[in-house]
Amino acid sequence: MQSTATSRSTDGGPVRPPAGTRDVGDRPGGCSATEQPLKAALQDDIALRHMDIAESVARSFATTGPEASDIRQVAYLGLIKAVQRFNPGRGVPFASFAVPTIAGEIKRYLRDSCWVIRPPREVQDLRTEIARTAPAMAQRLGREATARELGVELGWPEHKVLEAQASHSSLRPDSLDAPFEGRSWADTLAADSDGMGRSDDMISLRGAVNELDGSEKELLYRRYFMEQTQQVIGDELGMSQMQVSRTLARILVKLQKRLLGAPAPENARGVRTSIA
Incomplete structure (x- = not known):
């Protein structure tokens, strides 16, 4: 070596x-x-x-x-x-x-x-000092050193140590699509529509559902609100999966006919308008 x-x-x-030979560094x-x-x-x-x-x-x-x-x-x-x-x-x-x-x-x-988001030079240098000092202090103390202890060791105020530690996220900030508390950023966005445009349809649908009998309402509730499978519904109600499927199809057809055949609301002159 x-x-x-x-x-x-x-x-x-x-x-x-x-030694004894020409120095190649002296050659042109x-x-x-x-x-x-x-x-x-x-x-x-x-x-x-x-x-x-x-x-x-x-x-x-x-x-x-x-x-x-x-x-x-x-x-x-x-x-x-x-x-x-x-x-x-x-x-x-x-x-x-x-x-x-x-x-x-x-x-x-x-x-x-x-740095994706560059903090002040002072914060960068302090973060480097913390990265070097923290492992040795953890070994000496038998636990992770607190911000106050790091500040005493390095001669910096505690709030400066906390700022330097927080700057770590500026190296590579999390993606906006990264999940947080089980939800993504997109899940927190407002919907394109506030629902006002569908309010008339929802009122008509509620009226049609209210005209169903109790067993039909229960099937709709289990399938589309509780999101149970047809097999689970059949097991709990004593029906086969095929019976559940056919009953749900008949209920949906009934709702469709009632919605399409519902009497039109009257206008200001007392004349009914078609909604079909």
């Missing part, structure tokens, strides 16, 4: 050959065509060996939630950039250089690309 790291030049420059145009695959292979090897660093940094920003996988991918991208920019000549361990590079990449992603 050390030999691999020390073979690269500043700011992602070409791989330096062993950098690496030759034959050395470029070696450089890419060395970078890939370093990145694969340090993927756990990227995953650890990603977890500190989002331990759970739908954005966790996206942040992990951004962390891998930051790791690749760290490999390309690392300069072993400065005497800094690769891990010490990679962590802030990966964290910076994730912060830029959260700031510029992740």
Whole structure:
């Protein structure tokens, strides 16, 4: 690992050959065509060996939630950039250089690309601090830390902590079609008609139903108000399913005839008008 790291030049420059040979970085145009695959292979090897660093940094920003996988991918991208920019000549361990590079990449992603509704920068930064601090506090306390406890730990007022925690929904707001308390947003919309246009029909239908006998009313009630199946109705009333079906058909025909044959209301001159 050390030999691999020390073979690269500043700011992602070409791989330096062993001592005693010409430095390909001194050649016009950098690496030759034959050395470029070696450089890419060395970078890939370093990145694969340090993927756990990227995953650890990603977890500190989002331990759970739908954005966790996206942040992990951004962390891998930051790791690749760290490999390309690392300069072993400065005497800094690769891990010490990679962590802030990966964290910076994730912060830029959260700031510029992740928020659907972008809160103030202060709220974003505090949310990040909470995401990093809350797991450690939960492990120390044996329970989830309250907003007040997080505020004391981070040096922020409780209401600011609550605001930052609430901003989590701004990352990916719920769809308007998402169900809430068993109903969708569409279920709460007003109907196209307020029913006034059907009021005359409902009055006529009520009058026709009132002219039915008790057993016919019960069948209608069970089938169309209680929404029982014909088989259930038959079992409870001592009828076969076929008898229930035929009786309901006769009742509907009777209602239809009474509605269509109902006497027309009189107009202002006392002349009946047809409603058929």
